[in-house]
Amino acid sequence: MSDAYSDRGNKDRSIANPDGQGSIIPEGGGTAKPSTDTAFLAGVDMTGGYGRGADILHDCTVSVDPGEIAVIVGPNGAGKSTAMKAIFGMLHLRKGHVSLDGQDITALSPQDRVQAGMGFVPQVKNIFTSMTVEENLEMGAFIRRDDIRGTMEQVYELFPILKDKRRQPAGELSGGQRQQVAVGRALMTKPKVLMLDEPTAGVSPIVMDELFDRIIEVSRTGIPILMVEQNARQALNIADKGYVLVQGRNAFTGTGKELLADPEVRKSFLGG
Numbered sequence: 001m002s003d004a005y006s007d008r009g010n011k012d013r014s015i016a017n018p019d020g021q022g023s024i025i026p027e028g029g030g031t032a033k034p035s036t037d038t039a040f041l042a043g044v045d046m047t048g049g050y051g052r053g054a055d056i057l058h059d060c061t062v063s064v065d066p067g068e069i070a071v072i073v074g075p076n077g078a079g080k081s082t083a084m085k086a087i088f089g090m091l092h093l094r095k096g097h098v099s100l101d102g103q104d105i106t107a108l109s110p111q112d113r114v115q116a117g118m119g120f121v122p123q124v125k126n127i128f129t130s131m132t133v134e135e136n137l138e139m140g141a142f143i144r145r146d147d148i149r150g151t152m153e154q155v156y157e158l159f160p161i162l163k164d165k166r167r168q169p170a171g172e173l174s175g176g177q178r179q180q181v182a183v184g185r186a187l188m189t190k191p192k193v194l195m196l197d198e199p200t201a202g203v204s205p206i207v208m209d210e211l212f213d214r215i216i217e218v219s220r221t222g223i224p225i226l227m228v229e230q231n232a233r234q235a236l237n238i239a240d241k242g243y244v245l246v247q248g249r250n251a252f253t254g255t256g257k258e259l260l261a262d263p264e265v266r267k268s269f270l271g272g
């Protein structure tokens with residue numbers, strides 16, 4: 001399977017943000033995980049929780065580079081969604097930082113992160129069910145002032161079924177089709193990086209495979225993809241990089257292949 005995807009990461013940035021060159025702000029001080037400091041998108045040593053509650057994340061580090069699909073797996077409640085929210089600016093970090101394209105964005109609001117090039121598809125409530133498919137895509141482009149039709153055509157090329165159903169309320173679509181709307185909506189901002197929290201939740205294995213194929217296609221346009229997945233084995237199969245999170249901590253990190261071959265990871269997280 002991996003051979004088929006070995007040419008991933010070409011630099012056709014047609015759907016990607018063209019002015020993605022941001023200036024490099026040098027990092028002060030060292031870190032235990034230096035390799036992430038040059039990563040395109042990185043959450044480094046993230047520690048924090050919700051409101052005044054206990055910390056959910058403990059020195060959690062994840063990163064992704066162009067041409068890569070990075071996958072976060074781990075048990076329910078491990079903090080996978082919390083890590084995504086932290087990277088998107090929806091969680092106060094007591095410690096650690098988030099960087100995008102060389103810029104420290106730890107202090108930015110989620111909306112400013114969208115402006116800076118982040119596309120995020122949350123695990124729940126990721127579409128407007130009473131709006132049509134096309135209105136959802138238009139809403140996705142809310143930060144843009146230029147002509148969005150070209151991007152919409154690209155989204156329809158990626159997900160042809162959405163073009164057929166563009167006048168239908170998104171709430172009438174199947175689970176897999178809704179996830180396509182959600183991913184399409186995020187692509188409408190022409191993001192420099194795409195974050196997906198369980199894009200295949202609740203869909204059949206065949207639809208899951210199709211969604212993964214489309215995600216690989218997006219990755220090939222040059223957009224790095226950071227994704228949480230419950231279908232750990234299948235996701236690690238297409239992952240360049242994998243993270244196993246347990247109780248808010250990095251438990252295992254490696255290439256998708258390495259994690260799939262690791263006896264401990266297999267036994268504890270992949271069902272043997």
Ligand SMILES: Nc1ncnc2c1ncn2[C@@H]1O[C@H](COP(=O)(O)OP(=O)(O)OP(=O)(O)O)[C@@H](O)[C@H]1O
Pocket residue numbers: 050053056074075076077078079080081082083123
């Ligand atoms: N909005 C919230 N307020 C308070 N605690 C929360 C909130 N969301 C999640 N938590 C808590 O944070 C911990 C991690 O939850 P999180 O949703 O990040 O896990 P997850 O790994 O994404 O799980 P799943 O696989 O079920 O999606 C859990 O103990 C959960 O109860």
Ligand SMILES: [Mg+2]
Pocket residue numbers: 080081082123197
């Ligand atoms: Mg989750």
